[in-house]
Amino acid sequence: MTEAAALPSPAFLDDLHVGQRFVSGSHKLTAEAIKAFAGEYDPQPFHTDERAAEDSFFAGLAASGWHVAAVTMKLLVGDGAFIANGLIGAGGEIAWPRPTRPGDVLTVESEVIDVAPSRSRPDRGMVTVRSETRNQRGEIVQVLTAKLVAPRRVPAAI
């Protein structure tokens, strides 16, 4: 991950603030990878067979949204998670506004949109990160708003 501003790496909750941005490396999705992932986890014709995909909703082979999510995670983890205990998601919202196609090169741009110390657990908190996954034309193929568990640098006094 490359961050726009200097950030201790890996970061504690106390190092994070709203507006921090990160840009990932990139990953190219091949037709073979799309079909292999779908064959194991999302075996629908528009993800596994070019010919059948032509007549589908997608009008051509498209990656499973869960494959896009998995590749996004790979890019977010990158050479090392940007949070000290790793990227541990409690959940979030996900949307796939357009299909991902064979040959697409994906990059993830992330922004911290909320930092919330836990009220009950002084050693941790929750960071909300919005991650846009874009293809090589800059088109957004996935938006993920994830809530991540982050440790505190020094347990807060109560």
Added chain:
Amino acid sequence: MTEAAALPSPAFLDDLHVGQRFVSGSHKLTAEAIKAFAGEYDPQPFHTDERAAEDSFFAGLAASGWHVAAVTMKLLVGDGAFIANGLIGAGGEIAWPRPTRPGDVLTVESEVIDVAPSRSRPDRGMVTVRSETRNQRGEIVQVLTAKLVAPRRVPAAI
């Protein structure tokens, strides 16, 4: 997929209604599968290394949330999607309330919670399905509320 009530298979938007429920088959997650998925898409020590995982937030090897999501999709697709054009997700909300462990056997219980014909496209609509993924003890390991594109049986008159 096994449905509690009779449902034309595959179904159009017109065949779906709030309260319909589906139960999937089951899938066992092995330590090898957890580590293989994580090695490719979520290479963090608590997903890839039993020893390192002991000292982590998870206190033991845990599956990547995206692996749980992918297996959930596999179970939802099952022997055939329950919607006529396939299971095409526009997006949704996802949460992982507890970790999935090696040896866990996952099953998905789904319920239709909204059916909305499109106002602009008379040939389709959106179905919202809440899917709970449970382990062999009945504990919920993932909740996914997904918006799925569904075709209409007969285009509506405007």
